[in-house]
Amino acid sequence: MGPERDHLTGSGRDIHEVFDTPIGKVGLLICWDLAFPEAFRELIAQGAKTIIIPTFWTLNDCNEAGLKQNPSAEALFLDSMLTARAFENTCAIVFANAGGPAGKGYAGLSQVTVPFVGPLTKLGGCAEGMGVVDVDMQILEDAEANYGVRADIAREDWHYDYRHKGAEGRL
Template sequence: MTELVLAAAAANFDRDLERCFERIGNLITQARRQGARLLALPEAALGGYLADLDGAQPPPPAFEISSPVIARLARMAGDMVVTAGFCEADGPVRYNSAVAVCGDGVLAVHRKVHQPLRENATYAAGDRFVAFDSPIGRMGMLICYDKAFPESARALALDGAQIIVCMSAWPASRTAPARNLADDRWKRRFDLFDQARALENQVVWVSSNQAGSFGSLRFVSGAKVVGPGGDVLADTGIGHGLAIARVDVAGSVEGARRVMGHLRDRRPDAYDVPAAAV
């Protein structure tokens, strides 16, 4: 049995890049002290998320994947795998992206595919879900609204991912806000998606999220680690901090799939649903 310590952050990030790196450094130090091999930072950890969802406010700073900003994150990661969201510049095009790094450099990049509300006013959309090999095993990455679509996580699981990291800037409901954030209906959805995606794919699910507020948005926090049976192993609730769990990833995934293998027992021939169906 080989256990890994996995950590997911609930933290606030804004436009002040130096302050973002200071916060990231503190989180890496905390996670490393507890033996973490993986730290998942939220969506838009490098420069903050959108200040509103109407496309009216200036966008986050954008960085190329080869930029000194990403290289700095990799140096800070050292012997850990760190994932973080950022605004990626690809020529004139901007993507809401996530990067996985370690001391050796960039391991993988994911561009957010599913765009909620008016996010497409700022970002172009990604078009694929691809797992990748890392020092802690085969992984996949999603960003926020991606997890609302079962096909996203399923594609990564079918590509061999045993750990899926989902980085979010998931806000509370704006149309029917709850007085207590723990009772917010969007918080409930956030948590349900985390458990459902882990269970249906029988993977270890690591979910980070923004906390606090930025611009007009109030975030629901809820960073967590979920086992392949859908059981929550660690959770920050509505607070800031780290959700940390010690997990035998390969053993728990194998155990979950031994009898009821959700990937093995699929019947793709029976799923003839037109892509345009609504």
């Protein structure tokens, strides 16, 4: 993420861990982790059904070229990624983002998103507020029955192995 890139540090090879709750296993990712499907896969491979993502994402996080193409590019990114990640991981996502005064660049868009439906609740643009929603966890079982993502990655012969650097050490 552009404005915070100089302050980010990786966790090296430390794995993201899940924790047990009354609604099942939950994983936690923070902000820019949303951009990495591997982080989600690591959590669902451990059984996470819900992934919580606290963040402070603004509409101004896009570079000048992107904003020229679409002043709402970051909102499009967030809505697209949250829906895609819910589908591709058959999980519920609780995305908690900062809201604030209009015209100050706040993205808001806090939401709870599930496969098949998309956002069950979503706070608009920059609005501050709170959304309360009941999530029928059966929807995650129904999504898994349809897509089989968790079943696929649990197979012994699962073939995706992340190799991010080529022979020359470059991406």
